[in-house]
Amino acid sequence: xxxxxNETHExxxxxxxxxxxxxxxxxxxDWEEAGxxxxxxxxxAGDAGLLGIGFPETLGGNGEGDIFMxxxxxxxxxxSTSGGFxxxxxxxxxxxxxxxxxxxxxIREQIxxxxxxxxxxxxxxxxxxxGGSDVANLKTRAVKDGDHYIVNGSKTFITxxxxxxxxxxxxxxxxxxxxxxxxxxxxxxTPGFTTGNKLRKMGWWASDTAELFFEDCRVPTDRLIGAxxxxxxxxxxxxxxxxxxxxxxxxxxxxxxxxxxxDYTRQRQAFGRPVAGFxxxxxxxxxxxxxxxxxxxxxxxxxxxxxAGKNPIKQVAMAKNFAVDVCEKVTRExxxxxxxxxxxxxxVVERLYRDAKILSIGGGTTEIMKELIAKQIxx
Numbered sequence: 001x002x003x004x005x006n007e008t009h010e011x012x013x014x015x016x017x018x019x020x021x022x023x024x025x026x027x028x029x030d031w032e033e034a035g036x037x038x039x040x041x042x043x044x045a046g047d048a049g050l051l052g053i054g055f056p057e058t059l060g061g062n063g064e065g066d067i068f069m070x071x072x073x074x075x076x077x078x079x080s081t082s083g084g085f086x087x088x089x090x091x092x093x094x095x096x097x098x099x100x101x102x103x104x105x106x107i108r109e110q111i112x113x114x115x116x117x118x119x120x121x122x123x124x125x126x127x128x129x130x131g132g133s134d135v136a137n138l139k140t141r142a143v144k145d146g147d148h149y150i151v152n153g154s155k156t157f158i159t160x161x162x163x164x165x166x167x168x169x170x171x172x173x174x175x176x177x178x179x180x181x182x183x184x185x186x187x188x189x190t191p192g193f194t195t196g197n198k199l200r201k202m203g204w205w206a207s208d209t210a211e212l213f214f215e216d217c218r219v220p221t222d223r224l225i226g227a228x229x230x231x232x233x234x235x236x237x238x239x240x241x242x243x244x245x246x247x248x249x250x251x252x253x254x255x256x257x258x259x260x261x262x263d264y265t266r267q268r269q270a271f272g273r274p275v276a277g278f279x280x281x282x283x284x285x286x287x288x289x290x291x292x293x294x295x296x297x298x299x300x301x302x303x304x305x306x307x308a309g310k311n312p313i314k315q316v317a318m319a320k321n322f323a324v325d326v327c328e329k330v331t332r333e334x335x336x337x338x339x340x341x342x343x344x345x346x347x348v349v350e351r352l353y354r355d356a357k358i359l360s361i362g363g364g365t366t367e368i369m370k371e372l373i374a375k376q377i378x379x
Contacts, residue, residue: 004300009072012053016076019048024080032082032205032351035198039121039163045089046118050077054093055100060113067307071248071300078252081348083355084204086249091160094242095122095168098183098234102226107185111166123164125155125186125212126235133368135170135235136178140214142171144221149173149184151192151217161210162195164188169212170231178232183225192217203354240313242363243320244303250323250359251295254330257352258288261334264341275337284337288330295323314376317369324360331356 031037055061114120140153174180196211265276305312334349335342360366
């Protein structure tokens with residue numbers, strides 16, 4: 001029903017849908033239990049053109065500026081029913097943009113095309129133990145030594161942390177606060193750089209999440225992304241798109257849970273009739289559908305503002321908080337409507353319920369979003 005999408009968007013959507021139906025859905029339950037999916041899936045996604053959306057054609061992408069093409073693909077990727085899969089396959093969308101925009105030309109041309117082809121994997125490393133949302137106070141230190149930086153510190157909760165080939169790492173090159181932060185591109189195998197064990201999580205099981213450790217890690221100075229001590233601006237500019245993506249993940253998680261609950265209650269019999277035949281069930285489903293539609297349409301409006309060149313910090317924060325709240329409510333109700341079956345691992349709503357929680361934490365917590373909104377309305 002939306003008028004935000006054109007024929008090209010729908011063609012790309014169909015490509016993404018076929019990719020998920022062919023290569024992902026038949027195996028996703030096994031991948032969830034295994035805690036990872038095969039690396040060759042990145043290559044298949046690259047071959048389908050799904051990884052290059054939003055990146056410059058000169059670097060092997062599909063072109064910049066068409067946010068709704070990205071949304072169409074993101075919605076279909078969520079049809080995998082696994083937020084962890086989507087987070088991992090999409091870790092390039094948070095790790096690679098600073099490289100594509102601000103790295104030296106030779107580095108851009110070396111790093112970006114293989115990632116968009118699915119030959120290599122990119123990740124973003126900002127969060128630190130004990131740091132959480134307080135990005136301006138990160139502790140990982142990079143000290144210049146001739147034509148290298150010497151990096152010491154650690155990161156945690158890094159998506160694609162084990163398997164990534166390239167990491168966009170936030171480090172402190174200057175004084176305290178946001179003005180002393182820079183971004184360095186650090187490759188796997190760089191001496192002094194190691195990864196910890198894969199972290200065990202409540203949800204997003206198919207996502208590879210890990211700690212990173214830097215001990216006298218020597219990184220060439222030409223791997224500096226943008227200007228020294230200007231990394232905080234790059235991180236913040238990345239957050240807007242990331243939060244929009246999390247809003248999409250939230251309403252799509254809710255949408256899939258709602259559809260599963262709708263189908264189940266139509267089939268499940270209780271007291272001589274389908275569960276959907278009871279008024280209390282119908283009203284729950286109506287509330288779920290209403291909330292999802294509102295979350296989706298407001299997210300689309302935020303995307304339209306971004307595509308028009310605006311910087312809707314307040315609106316995107318509102319969209320994320322609202323969509324996440326809807327997601328948590330809808331997935332909870334879906335489990336309730338499934339009854340005992342909703343508590344079983346074989347039920348898709350059980351997974352969606354677990355996956356929902358991280359969305360109120362990642363990309364800035366609900367509380368941080370409220371603080372951003374308060375600043376924008378000058379409270």
